[in-house]
Amino acid sequence: MTHINVLDPGASPLDYYGFELRRHREAAGLTQKQLGDIINYTGSLVGQIETARKLPTPEFSERADAALGTGGLLSRLVTLVMRSQLPAWFQQVAELESRATEISTFQMGMVHGLLQDREYVRATLGTIDETNLDDRTAVRLARQRIFEKEEPPVFWMVLSEAALYQEIGGAETMRGQLAHLLSFEGNPRINVQILPFSAGAHAGLTGSFNVYRFAGDPTIVYTEGYGSGHPTANPNTVKDCSLRYDHLQAAALSLRDSAELIRRVMEDRYGEQRDSVA
Template sequence: MTHINALDPGASPLDYYGYELRRAREAAELTQRQLGDVINYTGSLVGQIETARKLPTPAFSERVDAALGTGGLLSRLTELVLRSQLPAWFQQTAELEARAVEICAFQTHMVHGLLQASAYARAVLGALDRSNLDDRTAVRLARQRIFEKEKSPVFWAILSEAALHQQIGSPATMRDQLAHLLAFEHDPRINVQVLPFSAGAHAGLQGSFNLYRFPGDPTIVYTEGYGSGHPTANPDTVVDCSLRYDHLQAAALSLRDSAELIRRVMEERYGEQRDVDGGPVA
């Protein structure tokens, strides 16, 4: 078991967070249990975070900052900590997401990570590996905090209709996920379009990809394999994928029609089933 005195604050962002949390707590002359009582968490959890055995959440950090008067230090560190827990091959891409002014994504078989609801993300991440699932889910969802920035990116997402029908998790999980997509219906910065089955052969048949655009840097194309990510600024690849995306948008349903299709699939495929007496079916 790691002991707090052995922590090296330079070893990782998580170790540095634990070191600063302990330093601020001790400066306030509070025990772990006392701080936990103040912020409505257990002293055990405070100790686990101080010893880098548990990830802090944004809510935890905000409460500690308020309780200890740290001027938002821990909240600022949280994003760095959570990003550092992403798979090493994806960390560069997470930085691209955080810096981009526009993101264009095409997904062939599931909802994009920036649009995933909690239960859906958990089901995706737990398909083969259920270890540390709570922390891994929190890390994925933390990527969505880019939409809370004062200057958040404009996000265009095209989902194949297959992503609406591929049941990931329970029917309730899918219903919640599709409702989550509909929550963006009137948000001009988060735009969801569906590429319907009726589109037939289309420009995205080679697979999912993302485009990241920046105010002063070249556009990046990102594709993904099993356990690997492939960002590139190759001009020919960027031109090719930009053209493909334009054609996919032309073939996709409008924002309004996409929302109607999502709503229809949510109700018809994942709506609560009832028996003849009107009660829910077990």
């Protein structure tokens, strides 16, 4: 008789997901292999997810929901699963992102995680640690599902021009990332402004920061260090950072000029001819 690993659904969101996947699969009278065949995944992967040894993806969840007629249950649960896999100190940030009506961020050295594409994510996360890189990449990308909500937040990013030249992951990765930024042109809810080198001394020299605004809660300012995050609703800090952000936006290029600069850097610095020379 095959041993069946018994999960405690209350142990973690991942265990709960596995428990519900198995419960609905068995109710449908399907083996792991049969379900895998239907949704185009291996039966082995289905088993690993059911026993909380592998992270489900949003794509897996959507296919399983459709196959098992769960009414979107697994797709709702996968958001909690992904958030639970973030570092403990960062989970509060993901919660802030999910509840915010407006997110304003100033970034000095690299693109904010909510606007990173897959290869850029892998390059940043794998800099000194490639452990479980696929899963960690999926977890970061899952945060971007906030833009798929019925009422997604308005997102503003002022990005230092230096971040366009900081070659993360190689020329091809950078070309893809800059193209990803350009894909948001015309989207009034996702806005990218570049703070040019010509701005000189500016209001963000102290470092990167985020401002989260909510429908009925106080505004939160968030800054980050190595392995730690620092959210605060202190009125003086919020007032100071809000003023700094206004000045950063005023010093930054317009949305149109920012897109033109991104396009120019993408072509001149990371163009296809550079790959052929290398």
